[in-house]
Amino acid sequence: xxxxxxxxxxxxxxxxxxxxxxxxxxxxxxxxxxxxxxxxxxxxxxxxxxxxxxxxxxxxxxxxxxxxxxxxxxxxxxxxxxxxxxxxxxxxxxxxxxxxxxxxxxxxxxxxxxxxxxxxxxxxxxxxxxxxxxxxxxxxxxxxxxxxxxxxxxxxxxxxxxxxxxxxxxxxxxxxxxxxxxxxxxxxxxxxxxxxxxxx
Amino acid sequence: xxxxxxxxxxxxxxxxxxxxxxxxxxxxxxxxxxxxxxxxxxxxxxxxxxxxxxxxxxxxxxxxxxxxxxxxxxxxxxxxxxxxxxxxxxxxxxxxxxxxxxxxxxxxxxxxxxxxxxxxxxxxxxxxxxxxxxxxxxxxxxxxxxxxxxxxxxxxxxxxxxxxxxxxxxxxxxxxxxxxxxxxxxxxxxxxxxxxxxxx
DNA sequence: GTCTATATATAGATAGAC
DNA sequence: GTCTATCTATATATAGAC
Numbered sequence: 001x002x003x004x005x006x007x008x009x010x011x012x013x014x015x016x017x018x019x020x021x022x023x024x025x026x027x028x029x030x031x032x033x034x035x036x037x038x039x040x041x042x043x044x045x046x047x048x049x050x051x052x053x054x055x056x057x058x059x060x061x062x063x064x065x066x067x068x069x070x071x072x073x074x075x076x077x078x079x080x081x082x083x084x085x086x087x088x089x090x091x092x093x094x095x096x097x098x099x100x101x102x103x104x105x106x107x108x109x110x111x112x113x114x115x116x117x118x119x120x121x122x123x124x125x126x127x128x129x130x131x132x133x134x135x136x137x138x139x140x141x142x143x144x145x146x147x148x149x150x151x152x153x154x155x156x157x158x159x160x161x162x163x164x165x166x167x168x169x170x171x172x173x174x175x176x177x178x179x180x181x182x183x184x185x186x187x188x189x190x191x192x193x194x195x196x197x198x199x200x
Numbered sequence: 201x202x203x204x205x206x207x208x209x210x211x212x213x214x215x216x217x218x219x220x221x222x223x224x225x226x227x228x229x230x231x232x233x234x235x236x237x238x239x240x241x242x243x244x245x246x247x248x249x250x251x252x253x254x255x256x257x258x259x260x261x262x263x264x265x266x267x268x269x270x271x272x273x274x275x276x277x278x279x280x281x282x283x284x285x286x287x288x289x290x291x292x293x294x295x296x297x298x299x300x301x302x303x304x305x306x307x308x309x310x311x312x313x314x315x316x317x318x319x320x321x322x323x324x325x326x327x328x329x330x331x332x333x334x335x336x337x338x339x340x341x342x343x344x345x346x347x348x349x350x351x352x353x354x355x356x357x358x359x360x361x362x363x364x365x366x367x368x369x370x371x372x373x374x375x376x377x378x379x380x381x382x383x384x385x386x387x388x389x390x391x392x393x394x395x396x397x398x399x400x
Numbered sequence: 401g402t403c404t405a406t407a408t409a410t411a412g413a414t415a416g417a418c
Numbered sequence: 419g420t421c422t423a424t425c426t427a428t429a430t431a432t433a434g435a436c
Binding site for chain 1 (some may be wrong): 428430431432433
């Protein structure tokens with residue numbers, strides 16, 4: 001299969017995603033992408049007239065990846081703890097392993113990076129992120145509810161509170177792992193979260 | 201008491217702190233400060249020749265505030281749960297209440313903001329942050345250890361793992377609160393953390 | 401679809417008058 | 419200690435040739 005004409009567009013989105021994960025939306029420039037792909041800035045503006053357009057495309061691709069991943073999971077065959085472990089693993093893989101090697105901790109997740117820049121983002125990107133976060137809380141809450149129904153989880157507080165805790169801790173764990181250059185920090189924190197939910 | 205000659209320097213550090221909390225180190229400029237204080241950019245360069253100098257001064261002031269706060273706590277009179285609650289309250293106050301009003305969620309903590317920008321910070325700032333984070337983990341771990349010794353906390357996993365979880369979740373909780381414009385998210389998450397540690 | 405060239409704005413920073 | 423003026427670099431973005 002030949003390289004399609006729109007291949008450049010995909011490469012731009014792919015590399016821009018990595019740049020957001022490492023340097024943030026406001027931390028990268030069209031020049032960074034031009035250098036990496038061996039093209040000129042003006043060519044990027046052809047595909048994405050404004051940086052906001054590119055940011056929106058990056059986040060859409062991110063969400064598409066998340067939803068495709070979830071669509072292929074056989075939830076029926078998993079315990080709640082396994083679902084949660086899979087969630088944590090995907091969260092790490094989508095930022096670390098997918099594009100790079102597993103020992104590279106220089107990335108944080110796209111959603112975490114953008115949430116960190118909340119006050120400096122274009123309005124349309126904020127709307128995307130807000131919608132995703134709403135969905136995200138519901139998704140994690142559904143895993144917890146399932147575990148409770150199966151007598152597998154004995155959580156304290158509300159299901160929503162536990163879901164928020166997991167999402168907050170996951171974002172923070174990737175920040176700390178990047179700072180310490182050690183994915184083991186992330187693994188340690190996420191293990192604690194799962195163990196903390198299990199019935200004693 | 202008359203306004204001292206170095207008062208401008210303190211005002212610069214104070215407002216730069218707020219800018220880091222809201223827009224990040226790479227998200228603010230000397231112009232932002234000049235506009236706020238009614239001075240010119242060149243005057244800021246007189247006090248802080250480079251932006252890195254200013255960033256370092258901001259973080260030193262942040263650390264000084266933390267250590268002064270801790271020095272005035274009467275640890276002997278508190279339960280471990282109270283110590284932890286105080287930790288969470290200070291973490292929120294130092295970013296929200298101190299300079300502003302309690303319903304303003306547009307700030308995240310100085311340390312959280314800077315950790316989010318890890319890959320875009322000058323080397324000397326990274327060293328400061330790394331040192332602080334090391335101390336930070338030890339401090340939270342000591343609170344947990346104390347609670348365990350008093351049979352107040354029955355945690356799962358290692359003490360260090362629990363401390364990392366608390367620090368990660370706190371950073372993430374402030375990010376989510378800012379995004380949702382609701383400090384109640386932060387309160388909900390930190391309550392879960394305390395309840396999760398208590399012996400059942 | 402990619403290029404060269406350019407417009408415009410703003411960043412961090414310095415020199416030197418007051 | 420603060421100012422005006424300026425330097426240099428880089429950002430986003432556009433016009434128009436190929």
